[in-house]
Amino acid sequence: MRISQENPQALRNPWVLGLLSFLFVFLAANAVFIYLAFSSPPNLVVENFYEKGEAYAETQKRIAEQKALGWSGILMVPTNSRVNQSQTYEALITGKNSAGLLLDSVKFFAYRPSDADADFAVDMQKSGHGSYIADVSFNLPGTWDVLVVAKRGDDEFIISRRIRIDP
Numbered sequence: 001m002r003i004s005q006e007n008p009q010a011l012r013n014p015w016v017l018g019l020l021s022f023l024f025v026f027l028a029a030n031a032v033f034i035y036l037a038f039s040s041p042p043n044l045v046v047e048n049f050y051e052k053g054e055a056y057a058e059t060q061k062r063i064a065e066q067k068a069l070g071w072s073g074i075l076m077v078p079t080n081s082r083v084n085q086s087q088t089y090e091a092l093i094t095g096k097n098s099a100g101l102l103l104d105s106v107k108f109f110a111y112r113p114s115d116a117d118a119d120f121a122v123d124m125q126k127s128g129h130g131s132y133i134a135d136v137s138f139n140l141p142g143t144w145d146v147l148v149v150a151k152r153g154d155d156e157f158i159i160s161r162r163i164r165i166d167p
Contacts, residue, residue, distance in 0.1 A: 071093060071101065073148070075090070075146065086135050086136065091106060104130040108122045108123075
């Protein structure tokens with residue numbers, strides 16, 4: 001058996017054999033890691049796991065109650081948002097028959113994931129049947145999580161959206 005670089009047969013060339021061996025080892029290692037990722041738990045340690053589980057159950061209950069209301073809503077945000085620029089944000093909230101709702105209170109919450117000290121809330125004002133507006137100015141650039149919480153009696157409806165504020 002003659003293996004050399006001058007050999008015209010590709011599968012006997014040491015460079016081709018080395019490349020195929022490397023490719024096989026690479027694919028086998030990836031297959032093992034993918035198998036381990038799907039077959040084993042992530043082993044995350046959660047402090048106060050019982051309380052977090054109860055909070056999760058409560059959240060699921062609130063989501064089910066919100067779906068049972070049959071309300072729907074949309075938050076309209078400006079296309080370009082900049083720091084320290086007051087802009088109008090509008091929430092449209094409708095009931096089961098697509099008619100605008102008269103609500104007791106609608107509040108606009110802005111949460112900054114990287115800085116909890118910058119969080120704020122603004123009351124939204126009624127501007128039409130089912131339409132509520134608020135003039136909002138963000139004091140820091142970056143990503144913000146926006147929630148609109150609408151309440152009527154004991155009923156609560158939440159609209160959430162992630163927005164980006166440019167410098």
